[in-house]
Amino acid sequence: MTTYRTADIASPTAAGSLALLFILLVLVVTDAPAQDKQGTTTGSPETSGILPIKEHYQDPKPHSGAALPSWLARDEESLWRMPARDYASTRYSTLDQINTETVKNLQLAWTFSTGQTNGHEAAPLVVDGIMYVVTPYPNIVYALDLAKGGALKWKYNPLPQPAAQGVACCDVVNRGAVYADGKILFNTLDNHAVALDAKTGRELWKTKLGDINLGETITMAPLVVKGKMLVGNSGGEMGVRGWLKAVDIDTGKVAWTAYSTGPDQDVLIGPDFKPFYAKDQGADLGVSSWPPDMWQIGGGAVWGWISYDPELNLIYYGTGNPGPWNPDLRPGDNKWTLTLFARNPDNGQAAWAYQIEGHDLYDYDGVNELILLDLPVNGQMRKALIRPERNGHMYVMDRATGEVLSAETYAHVNVTRGVDLRTGKPRKVPEKATGLGKTVHNICPAAPGAKDWQPSAYSDRTGLLYLPHNNLCMDMRGTEANYIAGTPFVGAEVKMFAGPGGHRGEFSAWDPVAAKKLWRIKELFPVWSGAVATAGDVVFYGTMDRWFKAVHARTGELLWQFRTSSGIIGQPVTYLGPDGRQYVAVLAGVGGWSGAIVAGDLDARDGTAALGFVNAMKDLPNHTNKGGDLYVFALP
Amino acid sequence: MNVCRYQPNSRAGLAALLLVLLAGCEQEQRPVREGPAARLAPAGTSMTGQPQERQTIANPYESQVHAINEGRRLYAWFNCNGCHAAGGGGMGPALMDDQWIYGSEPAEIFATIMEGRPQGMPSYRGRIPADDVWKIVAFVRSLSGLGTKLPEGAGSTPLQDEASGNLDQGPEELKQYYKEAGDD
Numbered sequence: 055m056t057t058y059r060t061a062d063i064a065s066p067t068a069a070g071s072l073a074l075l076f077i078l079l080v081l082v083v084t085d086a087p088a089q090d091k092q093g094t095t096t097g098s099p100e101t102s103g104i105l106p107i108k109e110h111y112q113d114p115k116p117h118s119g120a121a122l123p124s125w126l127a128r129d130e131e132s133l134w135r136m137p138a139r140d141y142a143s144t145r146y147s148t149l150d151q152i153n154t155e156t157v158k159n160l161q162l163a164w165t166f167s168t169g170q171t172n173g174h175e176a177a178p179l180v181v182d183g184i185m186y187v188v189t190p191y192p193n194i195v196y197a198l199d200l201a202k203g204g205a206l207k208w209k210y211n212p213l214p215q216p217a218a219q220g221v222a223c224c225d226v227v228n229r230g231a232v233y234a235d236g237k238i239l240f241n242t243l244d245n246h247a248v249a250l251d252a253k254t255g256r257e258l259w260k261t262k263l264g265d266i267n268l269g270e271t272i273t274m275a276p277l278v279v280k281g282k283m284l285v286g287n288s289g290g291e292m293g294v295r296g297w298l299k300a301v302d303i304d305t306g307k308v309a310w311t312a313y314s315t316g317p318d319q320d321v322l323i324g325p326d327f328k329p330f331y332a333k334d335q336g337a338d339l340g341v342s343s344w345p346p347d348m349w350q351i352g353g354g355a356v357w358g359w360i361s362y363d364p365e366l367n368l369i370y371y372g373t374g375n376p377g378p379w380n381p382d383l384r385p386g387d388n389k390w391t392l393t394l395f396a397r398n399p400d401n402g403q404a405a406w407a408y409q410i411e412g413h414d415l416y417d418y419d420g421v422n423e424l425i426l427l428d429l430p431v432n433g434q435m436r437k438a439l440i441r442p443e444r445n446g447h448m449y450v451m452d453r454a455t456g457e458v459l460s461a462e463t464y465a466h467v468n469v470t471r472g473v474d475l476r477t478g479k480p481r482k483v484p485e486k487a488t489g490l491g492k493t494v495h496n497i498c499p500a501a502p503g504a505k506d507w508q509p510s511a512y513s514d515r516t517g518l519l520y521l522p523h524n525n526l527c528m529d530m531r532g533t534e535a536n537y538i539a540g541t542p543f544v545g546a547e548v549k550m551f552a553g554p555g556g557h558r559g560e561f562s563a564w565d566p567v568a569a570k571k572l573w574r575i576k577e578l579f580p581v582w583s584g585a586v587a588t589a590g591d592v593v594f595y596g597t598m599d600r601w602f603k604a605v606h607a608r609t610g611e612l613l614w615q616f617r618t619s620s621g622i623i624g625q626p627v628t629y630l631g632p633d634g635r636q637y638v639a640v641l642a643g644v645g646g647w648s649g650a651i652v653a654g655d656l657d658a659r660d661g662t663a664a665l666g667f668v669n670a671m672k673d674l675p676n677h678t679n680k681g682g683d684l685y686v687f688a689l690p
Numbered sequence: 691m692n693v694c695r696y697q698p699n700s701r702a703g704l705a706a707l708l709l710v711l712l713a714g715c716e717q718e719q720r721p722v723r724e725g726p727a728a729r730l731a732p733a734g735t736s737m738t739g740q741p742q743e744r745q746t747i748a749n750p751y752e753s754q755v756h757a758i759n760e761g762r763r764l765y766a767w768f769n770c771n772g773c774h775a776a777g778g779g780g781m782g783p784a785l786m787d788d789q790w791i792y793g794s795e796p797a798e799i800f801a802t803i804m805e806g807r808p809q810g811m812p813s814y815r816g817r818i819p820a821d822d823v824w825k826i827v828a829f830v831r832s833l834s835g836l837g838t839k840l841p842e843g844a845g846s847t848p849l850q851d852e853a854s855g856n857l858d859q860g861p862e863e864l865k866q867y868y869k870e871a872g873d874d
Contacts, residue, residue, distance in 0.1 A: 220773070220810015223781055291772070533766070540812050542772025542781065650780065657787045660778025668778055 118517035118567035119430040123437070125365045131630040137177035137230040137275045137584075138509060139627075141362040142426040145511035146587045147628045151636035153590030156689055157604045157614045163637060163688040164204040168196070171680035172653050173645020175507070176230035176275070177584065177625035178684065179238070180639075181252060183632045186233070187641065187684055191219055191226035191243040197255060201632045204686065208255030215266060218244035221540060222271045223291040224647030224664070225654065229507070230275035230625065232283070234303055239283050241272035247285055247301050259306030263287070267540045269294045277360040279369060279399040282309055286356025290374040290419060291665065293543030296354035296391070298371065300402060310402035314354030314373040314390050315340045321390060322402040329406050330456040331478035333387075343387040343412070351537055352384065353377035354391035358421025358507055361439065366454055368396045368405055370439055372420035379417050379501075380532035380545030382490040387412030392420040394441065394449075396456060406456035410443060411480055415488045416469065416530065417501040417546075417665075418444040423509040425519065429567055431459050440566050442510060442521055444503025445480065447473055448564065462569040464562065465504030465523060466553050469497055488546070493531040500528035500550040501666065502580070502647060509625060513587035516607045518572065519564040520593050522581035524648075525553035526670055548666025558670060561585070561595055561603075563610060573610040579674065582648045583640070584625030596622025598644055599677040602685065618642035620681025621649060621674075635688050643682040644674070653680055749796035751828040753838035761829030764822050768814065770830075777833040782811065786833040794836060799827045 126142050129135065131149050139145050152160060168174065172190035179186040184207060185198045192214050197207040219226050222243060231240035237258060238250040245264035250257055263285065264270035269292025276285045282300040290296070296314035301307065313320040317338045318327075329335050336342075341349055355374040362369045376384055376391035392414050396405040410420045422442055429438040429450065439453040446467035450460045461473035461480075470480040488494050505523035512519050528550040535545025552558045559577035564570070583596035591607040598621035604614040621644030628638045645653030650664040651671045661669030751757035765771060773779075777786030791809075792802050803823050806813035814823065831837040 216808045217806075217810050217812075220781060220812065222810075536767060536769060538769055538817065541769040543769070544772050547776075654779060655784065655787075655789070656775075656780065657778040657784035660776045660784070660786060663775040663778025663784065664780040665775075668775075668780075 118565055120517045120567050121428045121435075122514055123363065123365070123426055123428055125363070132180065132183075132632075134178070134180040134627045134629050135233040136179070136277060137232070137625055138359065138361070138423065141279075141364065143359060143361045143423050143509070144425060144514070144587075145509065145585060145625075146514055146589075148589045149628055149630060149636045150588065150590035152588065152592055152604075152628070152638065152689060154592060154606055154613060157590070157592050159689055160604065160614050160616075160638070160687050161690055162616070163686045165686070166196070166198060166204055166206075166684040168194070168641070168643070168682040168684065170194070170682040171643065172682075173225040173227045173649055174624045174641040174643030174682055175227040175646055176641060177627050178639045178641065179231055179233050180627065180629040181233045184252070185639065186231055186238050186252070188228050188231045188240050189682065190228050190643075190645065191222070193228055193240065193242045195231065195238060195240065195250060195255070197238075197252075198684075210250055210255045210257065212242045212246060212248055212260070214242040214244035214246070218242075218266045218271055221266050221269045221289065221292055222273065223289070223542070225645040225650050227273050227646055228275075229273060232276050232278050234278035234283075235281075237303060239276055239278060239303060241274065241276060241285055243271050243273065245270055245272050245287070247272075247276070247283060247306065249283075249303060249306060261301060261306040261308070263299055263301070263308070268292075269540050269543070272357075274357045274359075277362065277369070278303060279362045282399060284360050284369065284371075284399070286371070288355050288357040290353040290355040290357075290377055290417075291379075291542050291544050292540070293351035293377050293537050294353065294355055295350055296356050296373050298356045298402075300399065312395070312397060312402045312404070313340075314356060314393070315344070315349035315352045317341050321404065322397065323404050323407075326398065327404045327406070328455075330408065333412070333478060334389075334407050334409055339387070339389040343389040345385060348384055351377065351543065352388060352391060354393070355419075356421065358419070359423040359509060361424040361426050362399065363426055363437070363453060366437070367398060367400070368453070369399045370394065370396055370424045370426075370453065372410070372422065372424075372441070374419040374421050375417045376414050378535035378543045378545035380490055380535055381413055381415050381488060382532055383535055383545055384413075388414065392418060394420065394424075394451070394456070396453065408451065408456045408458070408478060410449070411445060415482070415486075416445075416497060416528075418503055419506075420444065421507065422505060425510065425512050426453060427512065427566060440519065442505050442519070442523070442564075444499070444505060445470065446499050446504035447480070448566075448569065449473075450566065450569070460569050463504075464521065464564055464571055465525065465560070466498050466527075467504065469499075488530050488532050490532040490534070493529060495529045496527050497530055498527040498553055499524065500526035500553075500670075501530075501548055502526060502550075506580075506582070506647070508582050508623070509584045511585040511587040511593065512566075513589075513591075513593070513607050515589055515591060516563075516587075517565065517567070518607065519566055520585045520587055520595075520607070521560075521562045521564055522583055522585050522595050523560050523562065524580040525555065525558055525560055526550050526580065527553045528666060530666075544665065547662050549661040550666050550670040552670060559597070561605070561610075563607075575605065575610050575612070579621075579671070579677075580648045582623040582646055586626045586628055586638075588628055594626045594628070594638055594640070596624065596626065596640055596642070598623065598649060598674060600642070602626070602640055602642070602687075616685070616687070618681075618685055619683045620644045621652070621678040623649060631688070638687045639684065641682070641684050644678045644680065649674065649678075651675060652678060747797035747800070749800075749824050749827055749837075751824050752796060752831070754828065755838060757825045758828045758832050758838060761825035761827070764818070764826050765829055768818055768826070770826065785830055788834060794831065794834075796824070796827050796831065799830055800824065803827070
């Protein structure tokens with residue numbers, strides 16, 4: 055068993071830099087022409103763009119000693135009820151009809167146009183032979199009958215307020231619905247939680263949770279835990295005050311609200327609260343770590359992923375960036391932005407909190423997915439959560455206590471020199487500190503982080519985590535910011551660009567026990583899609599330049615790819631169809647923050663457009679148009 | 691046929707109606723592309739149902755470089771740049787291109803800022819004095835070369851001048867990488 059490294063991350067040494075340079079050189083020299091010219095590729099395409107950091111694993115058994123939590127009940131494979139597939143957020147299917155041998159024969163089964171052309175980030179759901187798809191604004195829900203080849207069964211349009219589009223920071227996306235207790239539950243951009251009868255599409259209830267006039271929207275996929283739908287707000291660039299609410303799925307009534315900032319009473323911090331680190335201990339830190347009253351417009355939006363451990367009865371999620379981006383305007387630790395919370399789902403009370411980083415300098419929202427695994431740490435099994443963080447560190451934490459067990463980097467990072475595991479604080483590089491009127495060059499990772507919302511997948515067979523992520527750096531300049539309700543509250547100008555190597559995205563395999571990257575695939579653009587891993591040792595993901603790809607789970611070898619109508623930023627899923635065959639489904643339709651240049655017709659001459667993302671994506675319109683199509687694949 | 695209609699929405703009040711009545715109705719003559727909404731929003735049907743001549747309301751600050759510069763400062767001060775960036779857009783549409791959803795005439799841009807637009811442009815009535823709005827209008831028009839442009843370089847932000855992230859400036863290998871990847 056690999057010895058688990060609990061030591062701090064070494065700062066990048068000269069030798070390390072040289073090694074990286076050498077690897078990059080090898081990469082450039084050995085890179086075969088990157089793309090296949092056919093729509094569907096049969097046979098085995100070139101294994102181009104694969105950088106072996108370590109030899110590939112050959113043994114078919116889980117090699118790492120990591121295990122799925124014992125409580126994790128495997129759903130029937132004909133079901134995909136929530137975007138992350140299960141409470142541990144594995145996105146792993148035990149189906150293996152489509153495997154490393156057969157995947158080359160994968161064919162298009164049917165498609166469906168959503169009629170929308172903004173960024174499609176959602177995961178399709180599959181329950182009782184029906185597939186459910188929610189579109190970006192106006193958040194139409196479609197039910198498609200799988201036994202009838204995808205025939206439209208019903209359609210529901212929530213008719214959200216058009217003005218909501220003007221306060222959605224990064225395209226008008228929706229990350230998916232969830233099925234529970236005969237209901238389809240989802241959120242609208244204009245802040246409504248909605249429950250539909252899954253059979254008929256009839257609206258059961260609709261509850262307004264937020265206010266677009268305060269800059270609030272909802273883009274996240276909810277999670278249902280013990281009869282409550284958990285949902286948070288978006289708007290970290292609009293001066294919102296972040297919250298997570300629990301909505302009763304039978305009545306639509308709000309059971310509790312946990313704010314991300316403000317007094318303990320609002321944050322639902324009470325007698326049960328036991329943060330692991332001294333930096334997170336104290337009364338009303340959500341007020342005292344801010345200039346007077348700024349916590350009321352300080353961000354900490356909750357727009358990402360939630361996981362749940364039924365044994366510990368704790369939900370896990372993170373909060374977004376503090377606002378405004380310009381850190382000089384908000385001296386202090388800005389709690390509880392960029393914070394991981396563990397809460398009791400029954401009453402919302404916090405069990406522990408861990409602020410990933412106080413006083414964020416770069417818009418590193420802490421909202422990414424949390425994969426719950428049991429891991430050997432120094433010879434002892436720990437109930438862990440794994441968090442590929444936007445700041446480029448792979449946090450492995452004890453999910454019972456909030457202790458950080460390790461935080462290696464999985465991407466190029468130059469703004470921190472590791473995480474001090476005694477204090478739980480990152481060691482920030484002072485020269486990279488941003489501020490008012492100051493232009494800081496070459497900040498890595500850029501504002502969308504080494505990885506943004508795009509969720510990873512974990513294979514129980516390989517013991518590896520599959521990460522769709524970014525390779526971006528940025529220049530940033532702090533400016534004044536005025537709070538005007540319902541308008542942006544950012545105070546920064548940003549220009550992003552490709553990180554070392556020149557590619558802007560990567561798809562990587564990570565060993566969570568050894569805390570090492572095993573291989574990576576370079577991609578032209580940020581890999582903004584989700585991933586799904588299967589027992590067939592095939593992993594699926596999509597690219598913004600319109601490829602839907604299947605790669606070998608152990609080697610990263612490209613096994614199959616299909617050219618879609620528009621770039622892919624959605625979350626692939628796989629399921630057993632009513633005919634007993636395994637299917638793979640994904641939404642194509644470029645957009646999101648990274649694809650805003652296409653979805654929003656932005657002008658590439660202004661690199662600061664879309665909060666600086668356009669500078670790195672000027673050539674995206676040469677590769678993809680807008681779109682909105684569901685693709686379903688199967689073996690012949 | 692030139693159909694001029696005005697549909698009041700929740701954000702636009704009586705004042706907007708008066709304004710568009712003043713603006714009148716006429717086919718856009720400028721060599722710019724304007725969406726259907728541009729013809730819906732700014733022009734009104736007269737009470738008698740007779741199409742009216744479009745009357746252009748002149749911007750007192752059109753083509754005045756000092757006022758345009760002032761408009762640029764106000765554009766940032768009132769968070770316009772938060773959505774429209776330095777003209778390239780983001781949460782809001784680009785302003786430096788030649789597409790005008792709600793019209794490019796000074797009065798149309800003035801109405802857009804004052805009354806808001808249904809797809810998410812907020813109303814700034816009561817937040818920005820009308821005089822300052824006209825300065826912003828002059829600046830916004832200058833972004834796409836309408837009216838008077840600011841002198842060369844004056845329109846860019848310091849970051850744009852300093853930023854290093856130009857993809858065209860990358861190493862030869864990288865250019866080749868992009869070329870091949872784009873050549874499918």
